[in-house]
Amino acid sequence: MDILSAEFFQRALIGGALIAVTAPLMGLFLVLRRLAMIGDTLAHVSIAGVALGFLVNVYPVAVGLLFAILASFAIELLRRTYRTYAELSIAIIMSGGIALASLLFTMGKGFNMDVSSYLFGSIYTLNQTDLAVIAGVTIIVLSMVLIHKKELFLLTFDEEAASVSGLPVKYFNIMLSVLTALVISASIKIVGALLVSALLTIPAACSLTLSRSFRQAVVLVVIIGEIAVLAGLWIAGIGNLAPGGTIVLLLIGILAVSVMTTRIMRA
Amino acid sequence: MDNNSTLQQIGCHQEIVRLDGVSYSFDSQSVLSDVSFRIMERDFVGLIGSNGAGKTTLLRMIVGLSRPQKGAISLFGQPADEFKDWNKIGYVPQRNHFNPLFPATVREVVLSGLYGRKKLFRRLSKEDIGRCEDALGALKIQDLGDKKIGALSGGQQQRVFLARALINNPKLLILDEPLSGIDTETQQSFFHMIKHMHQRHNITFLMVSHDMDMVRSYLGQEPKEKSGKLSFYVRHSHDLDDCDGTDLLHSLRREG
Numbered sequence: 001m002d003i004l005s006a007e008f009f010q011r012a013l014i015g016g017a018l019i020a021v022t023a024p025l026m027g028l029f030l031v032l033r034r035l036a037m038i039g040d041t042l043a044h045v046s047i048a049g050v051a052l053g054f055l056v057n058v059y060p061v062a063v064g065l066l067f068a069i070l071a072s073f074a075i076e077l078l079r080r081t082y083r084t085y086a087e088l089s090i091a092i093i094m095s096g097g098i099a100l101a102s103l104l105f106t107m108g109k110g111f112n113m114d115v116s117s118y119l120f121g122s123i124y125t126l127n128q129t130d131l132a133v134i135a136g137v138t139i140i141v142l143s144m145v146l147i148h149k150k151e152l153f154l155l156t157f158d159e160e161a162a163s164v165s166g167l168p169v170k171y172f173n174i175m176l177s178v179l180t181a182l183v184i185s186a187s188i189k190i191v192g193a194l195l196v197s198a199l200l201t202i203p204a205a206c207s208l209t210l211s212r213s214f215r216q217a218v219v220l221v222v223i224i225g226e227i228a229v230l231a232g233l234w235i236a237g238i239g240n241l242a243p244g245g246t247i248v249l250l251l252i253g254i255l256a257v258s259v260m261t262t263r264i265m266r267a
Numbered sequence: 268m269d270n271n272s273t274l275q276q277i278g279c280h281q282e283i284v285r286l287d288g289v290s291y292s293f294d295s296q297s298v299l300s301d302v303s304f305r306i307m308e309r310d311f312v313g314l315i316g317s318n319g320a321g322k323t324t325l326l327r328m329i330v331g332l333s334r335p336q337k338g339a340i341s342l343f344g345q346p347a348d349e350f351k352d353w354n355k356i357g358y359v360p361q362r363n364h365f366n367p368l369f370p371a372t373v374r375e376v377v378l379s380g381l382y383g384r385k386k387l388f389r390r391l392s393k394e395d396i397g398r399c400e401d402a403l404g405a406l407k408i409q410d411l412g413d414k415k416i417g418a419l420s421g422g423q424q425q426r427v428f429l430a431r432a433l434i435n436n437p438k439l440l441i442l443d444e445p446l447s448g449i450d451t452e453t454q455q456s457f458f459h460m461i462k463h464m465h466q467r468h469n470i471t472f473l474m475v476s477h478d479m480d481m482v483r484s485y486l487g488q489e490p491k492e493k494s495g496k497l498s499f500y501v502r503h504s505h506d507l508d509d510c511d512g513t514d515l516l517h518s519l520r521r522e523g
Contacts, residue, residue, distance in 0.1 A: 032366070032369060034366075147388065148387075150379070150382045150386065150391070151382055151387065153371075153375065153379060153382070154379040154382045157365060157369060157371055157376065157379060158365060158379070160332060160360065161358070161360075161379070161380075161431075162382070163331070163332060164330045164331065164332065164353060164356070164358050165353055165354070165380075165382060165383035165384070166351065166353035166354075166383045166384045167382065167383060167384065167387075207370060208368050208370060209368075211370040212370065212372060212413070212414075212415045213370060213371060213372040213375055213413075213415075214370055214371045214372075214375050215375070216370065217370040
């Protein structure tokens with residue numbers, strides 16, 4: 001039981017709690033804009049950046065972040081070229097990211113690279129720098145979303161209406177992409193690249209069925225994210241399970257319950 | 268008589284939209300070629316044309332969603348490129364193909380009509396909430412305010428999007444096929460409401476429609492102008508004594 005009071009576990013809880021606010025929040029915007037798979041894509045590109053970081057000996061999360069931002073710009077560019085085929089741009093960048101990551105990983109075979117910790121997450125190894133990065137990302141994301149919550153709603157609900165209202169749609173799209181890239185590169189170390197998209201999409205999927213208003217949806221994704229991450233870490237800590245996997249399975253459990261609840265309520 | 272009213276129009280009313288030799292083509296397929304037309308304040312313009320005649324394209328160019336490849340558009344006397352007062356224009360697109368599961372209430376959608384440049388970095392005020400209630404009331408959907416938008420019928424959704432366009436108290440209301448996809452009875456009450464707005468309030472209308480009978484019944488048998496496959500039916504409203512008029516949403520007098 002004393003794992004719960006260990007310092008590394010405390011750091012895991014703080015990092016997890018922060019990511020559980022921002023990832024589901026950005027995920028809600030992505031899911032509603034039919035860009036649910038973007039998380040997976042950016043995460044894989046980010047992994048390529050992490051690998052490069054190890055190779056050239058620069059703070060890997062930072063290089064991963066840079067890669068994710070570049071990829072999000074590329075996706076936005078392709079999204080405008082292939083209008084209404086948002087998933088196409090995502091698939092293209094995703095394969096590019098995996099290809100690059102696999103190349104860089106084989107190049108770095110001689111180095112001591114901890115690949116699996118970035119694929120599956122290593123929340124127990126968070127250090128002070130990681131926590132500072134995550135806290136910074138959380139502050140940036142929350143303040144941007146709070147300042148622009150009206151505009152982000154309109155952009156998400158009806159991008160053309162936003163444009164007709166004279167809003168700088170291009171600026172907001174870039175902002176959303178960059179914020180998403182920030183959240184993803186910060187969460188990779190916590191839940192891992194393979195599981196990032198779960199934290200982005202599953203809370204949003206739950207709130208789609210449960211909430212009636214946008215305001216409700218925003219509150220709900222954060223609550224669901226927090227429950228899954230904090231309870232998941234606690235269960236994983238006690239049962240000595242993989243924390244990333246536990247969190248994701250809990251999320252899927254919550255999704256199952258919320259789908260059933262709406263079914264029953266409708267019947 | 269006709270000459271007389273034209274003179275009056277120019278003396279007292281502003282030019283709202285001006286199209287000068289506007290052309291547009293998709294790839295090599297010409298959609299619009301050399302369309303010129305003027306819409307004056309308080310005109311009701313019915314835009315009729317067969318499928319592919321470029322009606323929607325023309326509307327999208329007026330609201331700035333695409334640019335003419337040739338020619339020029341000006342809005343309220345300003346070139347469209349420099350036009351900033353987008354809150355003066357309400358636009359209801361053809362079908363609002365939003366995701367039916369989208370978690371948004373009717374009230375949230377109607378309020379979003381206010382979220383333009385002027386509202387950036389500003390919170391919604393009590394007055395804004397009041398405007399929303401007025402817009403809902405004007406379209407007789409007050410009791411739907413808390414309903415999820417995806418749960419409404421087609422006709423109700425059309426009213427919500429019209430309310431969203433009206434919340435800014437626009438000077439120009441652009442409607443793309445507002446009567447399609449709703450049943451005949453709803454169509455009639457909807458058209459009746461639009462006619463009422465035109466006659467009683469200071470709003471200029473540009474409406475695309477397929478329904479020749481309804482358009483002709485209000486705008487007359489013959490188009491005022493033709494350009495390519497497009498016909499412009501126009502009726503000017505004289506019912507108000509001056510150009511100020513009264514606002515549809517009575518709490519909104521200060522803006523617009």
